[in-house]
Structures are given as structure tokens and as C-alpha cells.
Amino acid sequence: MTSVETLKAMAAAAAVALVQPGMVIGLGFGSTAAHATRLIGERLASGALRDIVGVPCAEGTATLAREMGIPLTTLDEVNAVDLTIDGADEVDPQMALIKGGGGALLREKMVAQASRRVAIIVDESKLSPALGTRFYLPIEVVDFGYRATARWLEAQGGSVRLRVRTDGQPFRTDQGNLILDWACGPITDPAALAARLAARAGIVEHGLFVGLATDLFVAGASGVRHLTR
Numbered sequence: 001m002t003s004v005e006t007l008k009a010m011a012a013a014a015a016v017a018l019v020q021p022g023m024v025i026g027l028g029f030g031s032t033a034a035h036a037t038r039l040i041g042e043r044l045a046s047g048a049l050r051d052i053v054g055v056p057c058a059e060g061t062a063t064l065a066r067e068m069g070i071p072l073t074t075l076d077e078v079n080a081v082d083l084t085i086d087g088a089d090e091v092d093p094q095m096a097l098i099k100g101g102g103g104a105l106l107r108e109k110m111v112a113q114a115s116r117r118v119a120i121i122v123d124e125s126k127l128s129p130a131l132g133t134r135f136y137l138p139i140e141v142v143d144f145g146y147r148a149t150a151r152w153l154e155a156q157g158g159s160v161r162l163r164v165r166t167d168g169q170p171f172r173t174d175q176g177n178l179i180l181d182w183a184c185g186p187i188t189d190p191a192a193l194a195a196r197l198a199a200r201a202g203i204v205e206h207g208l209f210v211g212l213a214t215d216l217f218v219a220g221a222s223g224v225r226h227l228t229r
């Protein structure tokens with residue numbers, strides 16, 4: 001049987017094949033995206049790829065990219081990102097996503113919104129008939145009134161947990177915010193929920209990525225499927 005890690009690497013390799021010399025590349029965060037970042041670094045080192053610059057979506061990604069020798073820039077320095085390669089926690093049949101399992105949802109969404117093309121790389125376990133079925137929805141919130149924000153979410157249904165690190169301390173995003181993991185149940189209308197969450201003060205960003213993915217690479221035992229939207 002093909003291991004999940006092998007499937008992630010297969011999906012990453014298929015997406016990295018889209019990378020062309022001269023491109024600005026959004027580098028996502030998470031274990032699947034890390035396969036893509038490492039592969040891009042290896043291709044640069046071997047000379048198979050040249051003249052690319054990366055926009056990292058997280059401090060962790062920036063560290064890995066530097067280790068791999070990938071030249072980096074920031075969103076502020078470029079007019080647009082040609083291609084972003086990132087993972088996802090859950091993908092529905094319309095290619096709407098839940099992201100933020102790694103807590104980088106805000107920067108990931110900013111980079112995705114600035115990108116001409118967004119390639120999402122997943123193993124097939126991430127596919128779901130409805131978002132919210134197999135993963136909670138990460139919500140990045142400010143400290144002020146975060147319990148009130150959690151109660152407001154729970155009033156819509158489901159249950160909320162403050163994300164904590166292994167040492168029991170609250171998890172902090174790269175912006176220093178908190179994450180509420182909302183077990184909201186199946187989401188029937190992701191765009192409508194995204195609009196409701198975006199309108200709520202105290203919520204910095206949420207993990208629903210609707211209409212952002214242009215390419216989906218799904219790795220399974222029989223190979224990698226490439227879907228486009």
C-alpha cells in the first residue's frame with residue numbers, strides 16, 4: 001500500500017511541474033506543501049529550475065525555504081504571485097477548501113488571493129462531500145473577547161475549542177493571534193458562511209477558501225489526478 005507521505009510527495013511533484021523559470025511562487029505551509037518546497041529547492045540546486053523567487057506563507061516555510069536555498073521575497077515586493085502551491089485539510093467537490101490546520105490561514109489566504117494560479121496538493125483522504133465533515137473549521141481571532149467570539153460561534157451550532165500547543169499554552173499564529181477550532185458540522189453553503197464569519201468583529205480570518213483554488217492535485221493509489229476550475 002502507498003503511504004500517505006508518498007501520496008503527498010506525488011501530489012507535490014505533479015504541482016511543481018507547473019513551475020517555470022522567472023516565476024514568483026507562493027510557498028504554502030504544512031507537511032504536503034513542505035514536499036513541494038523541498039522539491040523546488042532540489043530542482044534549483046540541480047539546475048533543473050532557475051530564476052524563481054518564493055513568497056513564504058508562514059515563518060516555518062521561510063525557514064525551510066532558506067535551508068533549501070530558495071530566494072525569498074514578500075507579498076509587499078511583488079505585483080502578483082504567478083503560482084501558489086499549498087496543501088489543504090479538506091476539499092469539497094467544488095474545490096472549496098478548509099485550511100488552517102497548521103495555523104497559517106491568514107497569510108495563506110493573502111498569498112492565494114494575490115496569485116494568478118493556486119494549486120492545491122492533497123492525498124485523497126482530504127476529499128469530502130461537504131466541508132466540515134472530516135475537519136473542524138479554524139478561526140483566527142484576537143485575544144480581546146475571544147470567549148465571547150467562541151460563544152457566538154457556538155450559538156450558530158457545534159462546539160469550539162481554543163487551540164493549544166503540546167505544552168498546554170495557547171497556540172499563537174505568526175501574527176500572534178489565537179485559533180478557535182470550530183466543529184461546526186457539514187457546511188451546506190461555504191460562501192454564505194465565509195461572508196458571515198468575515199463580517200464578525202473579533203474574527204481576523206477563517207479557514208474557508210472559496211473560489212481560490214484553480215488546480216487540484218489529488219494523489220491516490222492509482223496515481224495523481226489533476227482537476228482544474
Ligand SMILES: O=C(CO)[C@H](O)[C@H](O)COP(=O)(O)O
Pocket residue numbers: 028029030031032033086087088089098099100101102103104105108
Ligand atoms: O492549511 C494548512 C496550514 O495552515 C495546511 O495546508 C493544511 O493544514 C494541510 O496540512 P498537511 O499537508 O500537513 O496535512
